[in-house]
Amino acid sequence: MQSHKVSLASTLLYCLAIQVSSIDTLKQGQSLNSTSQLISNNGAFSLRFYTPPNSNSTYLALWFTGMSRASSPVWIGNCRNPIPTNSTPTLTLGDRGQLTITHDGGGAPIDLYAGRSSEVQNVTATLTDTGNFLVNSNGPAGLFWHSFDQPSDTLLGGMRLGVERSINRNWTLTSWAAENDPAPGAYSMEWDSSTRNLVVRRRGAAIWRSGELKYYRDESGQSRAEFENVGFRRNVFNFNFNFTVEEEEEEEYVMFSVLPFPGSPPQVLSGWRLMSDGDIVDVDRSLILAEPAEPAPPPDSAAAGIRAWAGFAFAAAVLDLVLFVI
Structure with a gap:
């Protein structure tokens, strides 16, 4: 009987632990x-x-x-x-x-x-x-x-990249030092207010720019905005960015939401990860969004994302194949 009580008590403690952990x-x-x-x-x-x-x-x-x-x-x-x-x-x-x-x-x-x-x-x-x-x-x-005020290497939907000038805050991504080492690495991604570009830096030196946000309407008529140097063609990666200026320009930032692909189940979760080698990757699908070039071209240069396009061509083809199979 004593052993039964101990067993019962252990079971109750185990169930309690499961509840607390969830x-x-x-x-x-x-x-x-x-x-x-x-x-x-x-x-x-x-x-x-x-x-x-x-x-x-x-x-x-x-x-x-x-x-x-x-x-x-x-x-x-x-x-x-x-x-x-x-x-x-x-x-x-x-x-x-x-x-x-x-x-x-x-x-x-x-x-x-x-x-x-x-x-x-x-x-x-x-x-x-x-x-x-x-x-x-x-x-x-x-x-x-x-x-969300303390980003590490990943940008999630609703998280800001930008500045809050009143308290000298800069929302910035920082890569890991290595694949299995979360210590701050060599690369960072930040919002450049002067050009309204996202900029990837390697130890402070700019090596890639996103280009400006481009606004358009997709096939369903929905308003969209994507960076001109991110994505091989429209609707491939379904990140919808928006740019916001608040309180007499004391805050300036970009954030994104995830839109569903036509005919696919709604997807509300994904993110951008700044990898330890400087690449920007779609977290959910492990596809390359950009491969920063070195050194960064001038902000208005059409070559600003030239290496990114090569990566996107392959990534888009893979994604189209996956969607076709599904």
């Missing part, structure tokens, strides 16, 4: 450890600790799940502060709203968000259906912090 929200005082994860309400994203292959470092990583074939995280929370492997990391939401990683491998705690100066109530940390991990309050304080 929630999308942390409340104050709750933690995420190396055996649990947050999963967005729609099941599209998960947040968990991750150790890359052949690595001695662990990271807090956000992933596409189930609905995508992406094999790498789309966001890393501590890319500049790796945690030693097997050091039992824990992510905790504290009484000041702080979001902190602690571990027993030595070193100071890692603050993703340092919190307020005094205690606050009704604060939660939630992984949303768009892949944005945010800390907010039910009260008037509202949004405290969110991961």
